[in-house]
Amino acid sequence: MVVISKEVGVVAVVWGGVLSFGLVTLPVQALTAIESHTMRFHQLQRGTGDRVRNNRVNERTGEEVPLSEIVKGYDTGVDYVVVEPDELDDIAPGRSKSLTITGFADLDQVNPIYFDSTYYLAPRGEEYARVYMLLREAMALSGKAGIATVVMHNKEYLVAVKAKDDVLVMHTLHWADEVRDPYRQIPTLPLPQAxxxxxxxxxxxxxxxxxSHDWNPEQYRDDYADRVRELVEAKHSGGTVQAKTEAPPTPTxxxxxxxxxxxxxxxxxxxxxxxxxxxxxxxxxxxxxxxAKRRSGRTAELEQMTKAELYAHATAAGIPGRSTMSRDELMKALSTPRRHRRRAS
The missing domain is CATH 4.10.280 (MYOD Basic-Helix-Loop-Helix Domain, subunit B)
Structure with missing residues (x-):
């Protein structure tokens, strides 16, 4: 049987630069916070097992073009405006390495439709831990998120930086003009009053x-991904997977x-x-x-004993290290449930 690994891969640094708020600066790295568990398939020609690849081909000559000869072109409708990769870097050399917080906002006021991707921010070295902790704690206490812009992969992003547990998290946000108007997308809005x-x-x-219930993401599972994994493993071992017979719900x-x-x-x-x-x-x-009631009663009983009596009970219970324990330590060891006691070496 083929084993489909679900181990977490190497986390890649997607951006590195300087986070600043006011006159305080902090060198940071952005690392991906999300790992997709979608299974990746290659394209094959049926019946051959041969890979089908998408190559960079000149549509006029049909010849493959090396990556070094590829430039970007903007279609004006009449011709192309050619832009070299270096020219894109030149117009924002500083901003591509800068993450400047221009203000703080309450994320509860941000419509979830604006959220895109999530990244962890890590300090670029232990010497910056104090500044990192300062910003993280200040955001956690205020309940605010820092709003900033950053250039990554030749694109400028609006981002929100907030404290989450022990780390700083950066959310990329859609720009206002990227969010489509629902009244234009759904011509029937507003719906007739019923x-x-x-x-x-x-x-x-x-x-x-x-x-209604408390939100717990652990209770949800990607069943379809599991079925795909079962299908691949079964086909690899010559078996089959029984198809689900669950019918889609009918409209009310x-x-x-x-x-x-x-x-x-x-x-x-x-x-x-x-x-x-x-x-x-x-x-x-x-x-x-x-x-808990049993432990409470047991504790009251132990409090009435002398150290010698406690030691005798500890000996009978086989508690390790009892010879060096104080009276309070003996009481604690005797009141601890047996399954939680440390085993003697």
Whole structure:
């Protein structure tokens, strides 16, 4: 069976320069924060196993062109304006290495549609740790993000720099004129006003509340990527993968009776699932409470013993290092559940 590795690869530095806010400067590196787990396929000619490659070919002569002879050209509609790669670097030599924060803003005010890619910012050396920590802590305490611009890969980006746990994170943002107007994209907007009954609205809100939970990205998984991986492994070993028979959902009828019934059934199903999900958690909490009560009672019992009595119990329990422990340390070791004790070497 072929093993499809999911190990994290080498993190590449995508940009390096100087982050500045006010008169304070900090040399940093930007590293990719996201790793796609999409499986990559090569193009092959069916039945041959031969790779099909996309080459740089002169469309007039049909000949392949070496990378060193390729320049950029802007189509004016009549001819091309040719621009050399070095000329693009020359027009922003300083800005390509500068990340200057021009102000701070509350990211809660930023529409999520403006967010694009995410990068980690790391100090370029341990000697800059103090400045890095200062900026990170100041942003964390203020709850603000620094707004700046930076040139990467011959393109200028609007970015937001914020504190997240132990690191500084940089989000690239779309420019305002890059975000399309929904009223132009959806000609039917605004939708014609349809009368909503109080029972419909109440049912929909009840469904939202019944399906609400704390955000935990770990509980979601890319099932399709897993199926693709299973397919590749099965085909490599000569096996097959059973196709899913799950049918796509059918549109809900807009009729009032059907819509109300669908909402009510959805609420019942959501509440049943929530009840089932709470059972293991409730059982775990009950076990923890019982264990806590037992430990509390055990601690009270141990407090009444002398050090010699505690040592005798520690000997019977096989607690390592007991001969060098103080009375308090013996009590702590005896009150610790057996599965958490350090094993004797």
């Amino acid at each position: 009368p909503l009954t109080p029972s419909e609205l109440e049912g929909a809100v009840h469904l939202v509340e019944a399906m 009828s807009p009729e009032l009776a059907d819509l109300t019934a669908a909402l009510q059934a959805s609420v019942r199903r959501a509440e049943e699932r929530a009840t089932d999900d709470r059972k293991p958690a409730a059982a775990a909490r009950a076990d923890d409470e019982v264990a």
